[in-house]
Amino acid sequence: xxxxxxxxxxxxxxxxxxxxxxxxxxxxxxxxxxxxxxxxxxxxxxxxxxxxxxxxxxxxxxxxxxxxxxxxxxxxxxxxxxxxxxxxxxxxxxxxxxxxxxxxxxxxxxxxxxxxxxxxxxxxxxxxxxxxxxxxxxxxxxxxxxxxxxxxx
Numbered sequence: 001x002x003x004x005x006x007x008x009x010x011x012x013x014x015x016x017x018x019x020x021x022x023x024x025x026x027x028x029x030x031x032x033x034x035x036x037x038x039x040x041x042x043x044x045x046x047x048x049x050x051x052x053x054x055x056x057x058x059x060x061x062x063x064x065x066x067x068x069x070x071x072x073x074x075x076x077x078x079x080x081x082x083x084x085x086x087x088x089x090x091x092x093x094x095x096x097x098x099x100x101x102x103x104x105x106x107x108x109x110x111x112x113x114x115x116x117x118x119x120x121x122x123x124x125x126x127x128x129x130x131x132x133x134x135x136x137x138x139x140x141x142x143x144x145x146x147x148x149x150x151x152x153x
Contacts, residue, residue, distance in 0.1 A: 003150070004059070005059045005063050005150035019036065019037050019038050021036070023035060034075075036074040037074070038070065038071040038074070038084070040070060040090060041067075042067060042068060043065055043090075047068065048061060050091055051064075051091060055109075055122075056122060057127065057148060060122070063088070069088060069089055069091075070087070071088075073085035085114065086114045086115065087112060088111065088112045089112055094111060097119070098110060107125040108121040108123060109121060109122040111149070118136060120134060122149075123144055126144050131144065132144040132146040132147070134152060
């Protein structure tokens, strides 16, 4: 049986013609906006092996094997480019961002940047304990929401 992350990625690639076409979405305020996505090449076995010491969920590893990083929701407002609303990090970016974290973040693995919010992390400790592991930075960094990476995506 095909995994949820694989189905979601295949559907998104099909819907956007592998990132060449925009799709229309309804914003929270009720407006329709056209957005686009950018998919990176898939990571190979050697690249994925660089993450073996991290406690990453299998759906995130599988995501990287489909697209080694991805940019979500490129938008323009009145012709002014706003850029991508979110970037799911590539293997290189996960490693670089993790090295740059302060020691107080030693259980956190940065996996994504969300514009106007900050980085999303996998809390290694929570994941090791079988608890919800996705979290945002700041005051809510100690709180994790009960979604897998594939369900969040």
